[in-house]
Amino acid sequence: MTTKRNQLLVYILTLGVFGILNTEMGVIGILPLIADHFHVSISTAGLIVSLFALAVAVSGLILPSLFSGMNRKTVMLLVLGIFIAGNLVSAITTDFTVLLIARVVPAFFHPVYCSLAFTVAAASGSKDDASKAVAKVFVGVSAGMVLGVPVSSLIATATSLAHAMLFFATVTTVAFIATLLFVPSMPVAKRLSYGTQLRVLRRSITWLSIAAVIFMNGAVFGVYSYLAEYLKTVTNYAWNTISLMLFLYGAANIVGNMIAGKLLTNHALRTVKSYPFALGAVYIMLFIMGQFSVPMAFIILIWGVLGGIGGNITQYWIVSAAPEAPEFANGLFLTSTNLGTTIGASVCGLFISGLSTQNVVLGGILFLILSIAAIYPRISMYSRLEVSNNAG
CATH class of the missing domain: 1.20.1250.20 (MFS general substrate transporter like domains)
Structure with a gap:
């Protein structure tokens, strides 16, 4: 029951x-x-x-x-x-x-x-x-x-x-x-002090997690923000086909969410480590085959699945860095993802205005490289913490 x-x-x-x-x-x-x-x-x-x-x-x-x-x-x-x-x-x-x-x-x-x-x-x-x-x-x-x-x-x-x-x-x-x-009444048994919650900001692991989330979200939404424009000018889809492709991306996103739960339960660190490379491979395919209508549909499908997985990864990445303050950590997650979306869309927009719509992908790849630079030190730090905790 x-x-x-x-x-x-x-x-x-x-x-x-x-x-x-x-x-x-x-x-x-x-x-x-x-x-x-x-x-x-x-x-x-x-x-x-x-x-x-x-x-x-x-x-x-x-x-x-x-x-x-x-x-x-x-x-x-x-x-x-x-x-x-x-x-x-x-x-x-x-x-x-x-x-x-x-x-x-x-x-x-x-x-x-x-x-x-x-x-x-x-x-x-x-x-x-x-x-x-x-x-x-x-x-x-x-x-x-x-x-x-x-x-x-x-x-x-x-x-x-x-x-x-x-x-x-x-x-x-x-x-x-x-x-x-x-929904039953859910009183909070033990309220965390503001000091306890804010203390998580004194850790390097928290800031590395925030940076990784900003860059990962920037990589996804920086490019996704211009997907309709990309499909119109590069792939030359008609507007009704563009709407269909946006639906396809979204439906694939939901599938990605369902897959992410199992991946993060069973292979969390491996999933996070491999994510930037998987998305990077999709962006390279997008850059090379963006003008071909049939391959583009398959690329959008895979991209949508990865986008759904990415949302779960970013939430897990920040909350696992501050498990003792979950509400504050989830607030940090929402702030970081919104900052990532804003910065990502702005930077990728510069790639479009400075080069061309097709080059928006380069902005996404730049953010993925930055995310790798934040993810790997964080993993190393987390491993050292676990070793010291187990030793203690």
């Missing part, structure tokens, strides 16, 4: 994460409609995406720790309630500034729920099954990215912009009701 209850808890957490990521990513598909509706430029409309990500990056260092002593069910309901309110305001407002506020305020609470979801999922079963449980929650992350963009775009074009915002509100409302009815 306990196993079934834990599985239900993980599924509800996955749904909640999906609702939050759906809110974050879903607007990407309707930015042109938002610009037209509110009579602003497309770059101004883009603020609802970039400021959301910035809010996540800033709050990831602070808010998860502040809420770490509260009853976890109460925190989950509070954050989902804030997201529901933000989406409802977004659906009815006619003022772009109000829309921006309704988006950015919930964004500050994004790391609170997501870090909590990863922490609770990891603690829901045995230590050996922690990576598998976290991988299931990551399916919600991928699904939010995969389904949020096309579904919101479909709803907005078929009905109205307001209905697309209401779709975001509906998903988070379902997660809220499921949490209210089926």
